[in-house]
Amino acid sequence: MKITAYIAKRLFYSIFVLLGLSMFIFTLSRVVPGDPARLALGPLAPQWAVDQLREKLHLNDPLPVQYVIWLMNALRGDLGESIVSKRPVSQDVLTFFPASFELVMFSTIISVPLAILIGALAGRRANSIFDNIVRVFSYVGIAVPTFVWAVLALFLFGYLWKVLPIMGQLSVGIRRPPVRTGMMSIDALLAGRWDAFVDHLKHMILPALCMSVGRIAQEARLLRAGIIENLKKDYIVAAISYGIPERRVMMTYLLKPSLIPMVSIMALDLASSMGGSFIIETIFNWPGFGRYGMWAMLNKDLNAVVASVMIVGIFFALFNILVDVIIAYLDPRIRVMERAS
Amino acid sequence: MNEQLIEIHDLYVNYKIYEGILKVLNGVEFRVGVKEKVGLIGESGCGKTTTMRSVMRILADNAIVPKGSILYKGRDILKMSEEEIQRIRRESISMIFQDPTAALNPVFTVGDQLMDVIKYSTKENLTKEEMKERAIKVLKEVALPDPERILKNYPIMLSGGMRQRICIAMALVSANELLIADEPGTNLDVTIQDQILRLIGRLVEERGTSIILISHALGTVKGLVDRVYVMYAGNMVEVAPTKELFSEPIHPYTIGLFKTVPKLTGGGIPEAIKGRIPDYINPPQGCRFFPRCEHAMPICKKEKPSLKSVGGGHEVACFLYE
Numbered sequence: 336m337k338i339t340a341y342i343a344k345r346l347f348y349s350i351f352v353l354l355g356l357s358m359f360i361f362t363l364s365r366v367v368p369g370d371p372a373r374l375a376l377g378p379l380a381p382q383w384a385v386d387q388l389r390e391k392l393h394l395n396d397p398l399p400v401q402y403v404i405w406l407m408n409a410l411r412g413d414l415g416e417s418i419v420s421k422r423p424v425s426q427d428v429l430t431f432f433p434a435s436f437e438l439v440m441f442s443t444i445i446s447v448p449l450a451i452l453i454g455a456l457a458g459r460r461a462n463s464i465f466d467n468i469v470r471v472f473s474y475v476g477i478a479v480p481t482f483v484w485a486v487l488a489l490f491l492f493g494y495l496w497k498v499l500p501i502m503g504q505l506s507v508g509i510r511r512p513p514v515r516t517g518m519m520s521i522d523a524l525l526a527g528r529w530d531a532f533v534d535h536l537k538h539m540i541l542p543a544l545c546m547s548v549g550r551i552a553q554e555a556r557l558l559r560a561g562i563i564e565n566l567k568k569d570y571i572v573a574a575i576s577y578g579i580p581e582r583r584v585m586m587t588y589l590l591k592p593s594l595i596p597m598v599s600i601m602a603l604d605l606a607s608s609m610g611g612s613f614i615i616e617t618i619f620n621w622p623g624f625g626r627y628g629m630w631a632m633l634n635k636d637l638n639a640v641v642a643s644v645m646i647v648g649i650f651f652a653l654f655n656i657l658v659d660v661i662i663a664y665l666d667p668r669i670r671v672m673e674r675a676s
Numbered sequence: 677m678n679e680q681l682i683e684i685h686d687l688y689v690n691y692k693i694y695e696g697i698l699k700v701l702n703g704v705e706f707r708v709g710v711k712e713k714v715g716l717i718g719e720s721g722c723g724k725t726t727t728m729r730s731v732m733r734i735l736a737d738n739a740i741v742p743k744g745s746i747l748y749k750g751r752d753i754l755k756m757s758e759e760e761i762q763r764i765r766r767e768s769i770s771m772i773f774q775d776p777t778a779a780l781n782p783v784f785t786v787g788d789q790l791m792d793v794i795k796y797s798t799k800e801n802l803t804k805e806e807m808k809e810r811a812i813k814v815l816k817e818v819a820l821p822d823p824e825r826i827l828k829n830y831p832i833m834l835s836g837g838m839r840q841r842i843c844i845a846m847a848l849v850s851a852n853e854l855l856i857a858d859e860p861g862t863n864l865d866v867t868i869q870d871q872i873l874r875l876i877g878r879l880v881e882e883r884g885t886s887i888i889l890i891s892h893a894l895g896t897v898k899g900l901v902d903r904v905y906v907m908y909a910g911n912m913v914e915v916a917p918t919k920e921l922f923s924e925p926i927h928p929y930t931i932g933l934f935k936t937v938p939k940l941t942g943g944g945i946p947e948a949i950k951g952r953i954p955d956y957i958n959p960p961q962g963c964r965f966f967p968r969c970e971h972a973m974p975i976c977k978k979e980k981p982s983l984k985s986v987g988g989g990h991e992v993a994c995f996l997y998e
């Protein structure tokens with residue numbers, strides 16, 4: 336099967352998954368107690384105004400009808416209005432999502448090479464001192480919640496050793512580059528603003544690092560396990576016996592098959608960093624989507640809640656496909672099975 | 677007798693495992709001459725693969741070699757530098773692994789793997805095209821149809837017999853002096869196994885290299901090799917020219933081993949040797965075979981018999997013949 340056909344097939348399936356998710360979250364948002372119209376207008380608004388708004392929002396129609404109306408609007412890019420920001424939710428999404436996406440991507444760029452390096456070395460030198468240190472680090476990294484790292488980072492860098500900024504996206508005095516993608520590093524580059532780019536990168540380091548600790552720990556552990564398992568395989572011994580240099584055997588013959596389990600959890604890791612980004616965004620004062628979603632929940636901003644969940648869902652679906660494509664590239668066994676089905 | 681290629685002398689190999697130390701090889705004596713064809717037989721677990729891996733210096737990480745020497749043209753492989761052994765692996769000795777499926781990397785194409793072996797087997801700087809040419813040539817040598825396509829295939833797309841042939845091809849690339857074939861074709865059906873063994877026999881004949889053939893297919897071994905070693909629990913217990921060994925085995929273990937093979941002329945139900953291979957953590961003192969031996973004498977429990985000649989290149993490690 337051609338890779339494009341494979342992607343098309345996966346995209347097609349994802350549509351159903353996303354439809355299911357939207358039905359679920361939509362229903363949930365409509366059956367929770369509390370009248371969205373009343374919430375939107377506040378406790379002092381007269382009843383007739385509330386009734387009018389209920390009519391306008393189709394809240395008196397049966398649920399399936401409401402869902403179809405919502406879906407039709409959503410497909411046109413209209414996700415309703417936010418009762419908190421008083422703006423169209425789609426606008427909010429465009430403002431806040433890129434900022435989070437940027438942070439999560441930056442954390443991926445940091446964590447993947449580090450995880451590969453740490454995991455490969457630990458696996459290669461299993462039970463060495465280095466491996467034991469990594470083991471402890473992994474346990475701690477997986478067990479300790481993100482906010483602890485964030486607080487620690489604030490303490491270290493905000494209080495003891497002030498070399499990195501701990502708040503926001505840019506330092507005071509640096510002009511914001513014009514918004515084009517919503518990802519400030521890209522926007523700064525597009526505008527040719529080196530000062531803003533570098534300053535923004537510095538602002539990303541701490542939140543992205545805190546986001547990465549758990550991922551590095553998890554991914555390095557999986558790679559280590561893969562390496563230890565594959566190191567015993569005959570094909571490694573065979574490659575050595577043909578006189579292929581040990582370095583090459585380790586870097587290709589061993590690494591490629593060992594990466595597979597690690598890559599498969601990357602999609603999950605990415606999605607959970609996205610979903611869990613509100614903690615980091617709140618602590619580091621990052622105007623991102625996680626924080627937006629959190630506010631939406633707390634304020635029962637239903638349109639915004641539904642939209643947040645759907646966007647994260649789409650993000651997750653797309654990354655899953657990307658990861659599956661990478662895995663199909665790494666592992667021909669999957670490609671062969673895919674062709675057979 | 678002509679010049680010696682490999683001489684293993686008094687080789688001991690232990691494996692460290694959680695439960696203790698497995699004392700597997702127990703003073704192995706073994707020789708292969710230049711262009712000589714040698715068979716190695718013995719029941720599962722007796723240490724055949726361990727002996728051969730010692731020669732290539734590819735023992736598992738938990739293996740220890742407390743004693744012994746493996747001479748390659750007079751120089752001890754166990755004491756060689758990394759570069760020296762690497763050169764032998766690239767240019768002189770090569771091994772066909774016991775399980776071809778496990779010996780091929782599942783995530784690289786046959787071409788990637790074979791061309792890599794070719795690349796490092798020579799000091800010439802080959803272009804991609806030249807490597808491919810050589811790869812196709814060696815695949816043709818092992819009688820694989822449509823080599824161009826096979827180069828692009830992953831191992832999983834090929835049948836067991838084809839994988840076995842590919843492993844042979846990979847080994848051939850650097851087996852200019854000695855090919856070690858560890859039970860080739862064992863997990864294939866009998867007719868294909870027979871084809872594979874004949875193929876190996878023909879290739880070795882054509883190329884004029886030595887071979888060590890490990891196999892349970894005694895019938896075929898008989899026709900392919902000049903001399904046969906019989907191994908039991910980490911020791912060579914008997915060695916003789918092929919014909920003589922099959923017609924007049926003298927070690928009680930060899931005699932029992934041949935009885936377990938159903939006669940081709942039919943009828944006979946295999947009569948297994950009673951008991952089983954000893955526990956390598958606490959192996960019996962003296963001769964390791966005595967607990968299973970019908971002729972065991974008091975001395976067998978105390979002293980280890982060593983290989984002694986009984987004439988005509990026939991050697992046996994047994995007190996019955998001292």
Ligand SMILES: Nc1ncnc2c1ncn2[C@@H]1O[C@H](COP(=O)(O)OP(=O)(O)OP(=O)(O)O)[C@@H](O)[C@H]1O
Pocket residue numbers: 691692693698700719720721722723724725726727736737738739774956
């Ligand atoms: N890496 C290892 N760690 C521990 N024990 C091992 C290891 N490799 C081999 N052994 C043990 O050493 C003994 C000899 O194994 P070896 O593979 O050399 O036998 P073999 O004669 O090749 O058997 P087979 O005919 O089944 O291939 C067996 O008991 C085996 O379990």
Ligand SMILES: [Mg+2]
Pocket residue numbers: 724725726774858
């Ligand atoms: Mg074996």
